[in-house]
Amino acid sequence: MSARRRMRWPLAIKVPLLVAALMIGVAAAISKLVLLRIEATQAAHFTELGGAYLDGLSTALQPALIRRDPWEAFDALDRSRTRYSGVAALRVLVVLPDDTVLAASDPLPHPLGSPAPPASHPDGDPTQLDTAHGTVWIHRAMVEAGVAIGRIAAEIDVTALAAERRAALAALVGLNAALTILLAALGWLLVQRMLRPVLRLSDRLAQASEGRLDPIPEAELPPEDTDEGRAYRRYNAAAAAITEREALLKRLAEQERRALVGRYASAMAHEVNNPLGGLFNAVRMIERHGADPVHRARAAALLERGLTGIHNVVRASLMLWRGEVDDRPLAPGDIDDLRYLIESEARRRDLVLAWRQDLASTPAIPAQAVRQIALNLLLNACAASPPQGTLRFHAVTEAGALILTVADDGPGLPAAAEVLLTGAAAGRQLPTNGLGLWTVARLTAELGATITIAGPPGAAITVRIPDAAERRLADAA
Amino acid sequence: MMEGAHATPTWTTRRALMAASPALALASGWSGSARAARPITLGLTPVFLDSDIVLVRQIEAYLSRRLGRTVQVVKRRTYREISALLIAGQLDAAWICGFPFVQHREALSLVAAPLYRGASLYRSYVIVRRDRRAESLADLSGDIHAFSDPDSNSGFLVTSAALAARGETAAGFFARSFFTYGHRNVIRAVASGLAQSGSVDGYVWDVMAELEPALVRATRILRTSEPMGFPPIAASRQTEPSIIAATKAAFLGMDRSTIGQEILATLRLDGFAPVAPSQFDSIAALWRQVREAG
Numbered sequence: 005m006s007a008r009r010r011m012r013w014p015l016a017i018k019v020p021l022l023v024a025a026l027m028i029g030v031a032a033a034i035s036k037l038v039l040l041r042i043e044a045t046q047a048a049h050f051t052e053l054g055g056a057y058l059d060g061l062s063t064a065l066q067p068a069l070i071r072r073d074p075w076e077a078f079d080a081l082d083r084s085r086t087r088y089s090g091v092a093a094l095r096v097l098v099v100l101p102d103d104t105v106l107a108a109s110d111p112l113p114h115p116l117g118s119p120a121p122p123a124s125h126p127d128g129d130p131t132q133l134d135t136a137h138g139t140v141w142i143h144r145a146m147v148e149a150g151v152a153i154g155r156i157a158a159e160i161d162v163t164a165l166a167a168e169r170r171a172a173l174a175a176l177v178g179l180n181a182a183l184t185i186l187l188a189a190l191g192w193l194l195v196q197r198m199l200r201p202v203l204r205l206s207d208r209l210a211q212a213s214e215g216r217l218d219p220i221p222e223a224e225l226p227p228e229d230t231d232e233g234r235a236y237r238r239y240n241a242a243a244a245a246i247t248e249r250e251a252l253l254k255r256l257a258e259q260e261r262r263a264l265v266g267r268y269a270s271a272m273a274h275e276v277n278n279p280l281g282g283l284f285n286a287v288r289m290i291e292r293h294g295a296d297p298v299h300r301a302r303a304a305a306l307l308e309r310g311l312t313g314i315h316n317v318v319r320a321s322l323m324l325w326r327g328e329v330d331d332r333p334l335a336p337g338d339i340d341d342l343r344y345l346i347e348s349e350a351r352r353r354d355l356v357l358a359w360r361q362d363l364a365s366t367p368a369i370p371a372q373a374v375r376q377i378a379l380n381l382l383l384n385a386c387a388a389s390p391p392q393g394t395l396r397f398h399a400v401t402e403a404g405a406l407i408l409t410v411a412d413d414g415p416g417l418p419a420a421a422e423v424l425l426t427g428a429a430a431g432r433q434l435p436t437n438g439l440g441l442w443t444v445a446r447l448t449a450e451l452g453a454t455i456t457i458a459g460p461p462g463a464a465i466t467v468r469i470p471d472a473a474e475r476r477l478a479d480a481a
Numbered sequence: 482m483m484e485g486a487h488a489t490p491t492w493t494t495r496r497a498l499m500a501a502s503p504a505l506a507l508a509s510g511w512s513g514s515a516r517a518a519r520p521i522t523l524g525l526t527p528v529f530l531d532s533d534i535v536l537v538r539q540i541e542a543y544l545s546r547r548l549g550r551t552v553q554v555v556k557r558r559t560y561r562e563i564s565a566l567l568i569a570g571q572l573d574a575a576w577i578c579g580f581p582f583v584q585h586r587e588a589l590s591l592v593a594a595p596l597y598r599g600a601s602l603y604r605s606y607v608i609v610r611r612d613r614r615a616e617s618l619a620d621l622s623g624d625i626h627a628f629s630d631p632d633s634n635s636g637f638l639v640t641s642a643a644l645a646a647r648g649e650t651a652a653g654f655f656a657r658s659f660f661t662y663g664h665r666n667v668i669r670a671v672a673s674g675l676a677q678s679g680s681v682d683g684y685v686w687d688v689m690a691e692l693e694p695a696l697v698r699a700t701r702i703l704r705t706s707e708p709m710g711f712p713p714i715a716a717s718r719q720t721e722p723s724i725i726a727a728t729k730a731a732f733l734g735m736d737r738s739t740i741g742q743e744i745l746a747t748l749r750l751d752g753f754a755p756v757a758p759s760q761f762d763s764i765a766a767l768w769r770q771v772r773e774a775g
Contacts, residue, residue, distance in 0.1 A: 073659065074657075074659050074675065075627070075659050075660065075661040075662075075666060075670060075675070078670065078673070078675045079661075079666065079669075082669070082673070107675065110673075110674070111673050111674040111675040112673075112674035115625065115674070115675075116625050116657060116659075116675065116676075117625075117656075117657060
């Protein structure tokens with residue numbers, strides 16, 4: 005999970021972090037090199053200085069060692085104390101070949117004749133300058149005419165060298181940290197600046213998912229010869245093209261709707277025409293037997309049924325096709341009206357209509373959009389169903405949401421139609437054979453509805469449309 | 482130490498005096514022969530100054546003026562070297578210790594002896610580190626001991642005699658001993674811990690306590706000897722009597738000249754006085770005691 009989250013970090017964070025990581029790596033390498041160089045220089049300098057120091061001491065101590073004269077040896081050491089102030093000698097021992105001390109710069113811990121301390125033995129690597137312990141022993145074997153007459157061992161305080169290394173390290177760390185922070189900040193600023201057009205375009209494109217794709221105002225456009233200017237202009241061109249396409253689609257949808265109107269006007273005429281014969285019979289019955297209360301009542305009932313049927317069809321058609329924006333919330337009557345509209349189409353196609361409406365409440369969902377979704381799905385199902393097939397419709401409310409299910413006995417929904425209904429908005433291709441399902445997809449997207457498709461055999465499309473409260477919650481999330 | 486502040490003017494004065502010395506020599510009658518042109522030589526061993534070049538130049542300047550001839554101070558590291566040169570007639574006179582004098586009494590004649598605190602007497606000290614828990618010479622058995630010089634009365638003979646009186650020898654009593662060839666060095670050796678005890682000239686220790694209190698404070702006196710004859714100025718028997726006489730007069734009159742007073746002040750001495758060989762009988766007795774003890 006964490007790896008995926010890191011991948012999602014914005015460039016404005018990633019680039020400065022990369023710069024900082026790179027700087028830390030480079031700084032560590034440079035610091036190591038510098039410290040190694042300082043260490044080598046210090047070691048060389050120390051060897052040189054220690055050698056010169058021992059040269060001076062050995063010259064002064066040679067006669068004393070030959071004579072094994074403790075005072076002369078001590079006197080030479082004592083006098084060297086001020087002469088070699090550049091060498092921080094903590095203690096110097098003049099040791100005889102039998103490893104006893106002839107003289108020491110501090111005789112109290114190393115009295116005449118006492119064994120030389122183990123640390124003073126020349127068993128270390130003389131080329132290594134180990135400052136970890138704060139002191140380093142240097143040695144000089146003393147030989148006269150090929151005979152070993154003793155040795156000089158000096159313990160040198162190297163804390164100053166260690167301090168110099170620490171100071172260099174602190175300076176390097178401080179400088180590199182400052183540079184890293186500075187470069188990371190610069191990287192952040194630079195990336196922010198570089199990403200500004202991208203982020204702005206990203207914001208604009210995010211608005212597109214809400215159905216708006218506003219062009220960037222001309223006054224805010226950077227010069228055309230800049231990357232930003234070119235990107236904004238391309239965006240504006242794309243926005244214009246998409247807006248134009250949307251307008252075209254709307255026009256096509258309107259034409260489709262009008263075509264439907266035409267088709268249903270004829271259906272409605274048929275529906276109106278069917279009871280007309282009965283109505284005329286009733287009129288004639290009233291004319292002939294109007295005095296007979298029985299006949300009159302039968303004729304009146306006939307008239308009422310016929311007129312009621314016509315009334316229902318006309319009312320439903322008017323509601324659906326009057327072309328006005330209808331923000332009224334859904335009512336059970338809206339679902340029932342659909343039945344009137346689809347019955348004639350079902351009858352024309354010799355289909356059995358299984359209609360079920362279980363609305364327990366009236367969810368806060370625009371009635372016009374629901375009617376358009378349901379009608380388009382029903383018409384699509386009618387077209388897909390074989391003759392004598394069953395067209396099933398079920399409307400129910402569940403936890404405030406409206407569930408519409410339209411099922412048919414057809415061969416199942418084509419893959420392109422399935423993608424159109426359930427795919428992402430960006431992947432929706434404009435259909436070539438009618439705009440019914442495209443309209444469903446657009447409206448369900450606007451309403452935040454979800455579509456599930458079952459089958460084959462047959463096709464069952466279930467649309468779950470949340471009510472306004474649920475939509476607000478989803479938007480807030 | 483002391484050389485700093487007034488060294489330059491003193492030196493200038495001395496140079497002027499030295500430049501003027503041939504004229505003074507002529508005036509005082511020390512002139513004429515080629516032999517008279519030979520510098521008079523005075524032997525000196527280290528006293529208590531680490532670098533006594535200023536003192537040497539002062540002595541040379543004073544004596545040259547008083548003797549009317551160039552006087553050259555000859556320094557050697559050990560008493561024996563100075564004694565040998567003096568006895569051989571390579572030096573006209575020398576400031577030697579009482580012990581070499583009693584050793585070579587027949588070859589030397591006394592010129593004068595310093596007056597220290599009103600008398601030509603001094604003592605020998607046995608010193609230890611200040612924090613050393615020792616009360617007597619017996620407590621120093623097994624020590625590393627620092628002597629000054631094998632021909633020094635205070636720096637060797639007195640302690641050797643004291644050990645001889647106990648039936649001991651230095652080699653047997655001490656675990657180790659060594660010579661530092663300088664009383665100041667004995668104090669340094671004991672103060673630093675190189676030696677656990679040391680035999681030192683009491684006069685030098687007293688003056689050093691004033692000049693280098695930090696160094697001397699690290700030591701304390703464990704044993705003090707009886708007063709003995711202060712190291713004298715002695716002349717070789719081969720030295721011309723006139724030179725001996727003039728040298729004696731110069732030393733005896735030192736407190737009456739400015740440079741002489743400066744020299745005496747540096748040395749913390751009151752002056753110089755005539756001295757008889759009997760002054761050193763007690764040293765001769767110690768020597769005898771040591772020789773008899775074997």
